[in-house]
Amino acid sequence: MQTVLVIEDEQDLAELIAFHLEKEGFHPVVVADGLAGLNEARNNPPQLILLDLMLPGMMGTEVLRILKGAEKTAAVPVVVLTAKGEEIDRVVGFELGADDYVVKPFSVRELMLRVRAVLRRNGEAPKPSQMALGPLTIDTEQHLVTVDGEEVQLTSTEYKLLMNLAERPGRVQSREHLLQTVWGYNYIGDTRTVDTHLTRLRSKLGAAGDMIKTVRGFGYKMEQ
Structure with a gap:
């Protein structure tokens, strides 16, 4: 420690x-x-x-x-x-x-x-085994996501998107940045891919999905 x-x-x-x-x-x-x-x-x-x-x-x-x-x-x-x-x-x-x-x-x-x-x-910083944002809890070791104690089934891509936003609360992530970090694109791809996945992610998270805010003309951010 x-x-x-x-x-x-x-x-x-x-x-x-x-x-x-x-x-x-x-x-x-x-x-x-x-x-x-x-x-x-x-x-x-x-x-x-x-x-x-x-x-x-x-x-x-x-x-x-x-x-x-x-x-x-x-x-x-x-x-x-x-x-x-x-x-x-x-x-x-x-x-x-x-x-x-x-x-x-x-x-x-x-x-x-x-x-x-x-x-x-x-040097390497320790990674917390759990992250909590409002009703949302993420177990980073088991890749387990819960909302108010209820497990939410996410795809690998949806989980990566959620982690990218949750690890940077309040910080706006551009669609291009999310494409590069989540999908691994080395070029500017179709940003509608990000919008589609974020829509599904919000839906799966229910009330906790409201913490993901759209920044018009730029991207997304996570807020409690």
Whole structure:
């Protein structure tokens, strides 16, 4: 199990992040101030660090500078969490070695996707055995889809379409992108193929099918 060190002094936010990390298959370690976070990272290097910039004890920028300057922790990816959204703050974070930057307030779901994206760039991230979106549950190991506890029989293509949308909630997927990722086309095919399969998928999902939204003139997205 991969360890994610959360250095965040807002207790409610830290607990929320830890809860979702556990759901995603990670082992969260939470520390509330900069110096303690630095010591934890030095003594027990995690697979990834979520680092707030505004911290008691030692500022997050200083923690980041020291971590990236030390041989033992230089390779540990760091995602910076901060209320500072100005361009200069992002630039400073990246110059100090941050791998990604998330501005508060943020969607926890988006944060989990960022964590996985950073870990994929640095090695394989664990895949959750189940995904839950509203009444929809997907067991990724058994390829089992249920809506309100009732199993839904999907074809392989319908399952791939559903996973493509469910893994990127809120993100619009173009018809061309879906053709390439689901059907494996290396060219722009007939996008009506996507529309036909999405219509059948929505129908099979019943009420949960309403979470799949059409973005007129572009494609589809999944929303809770």
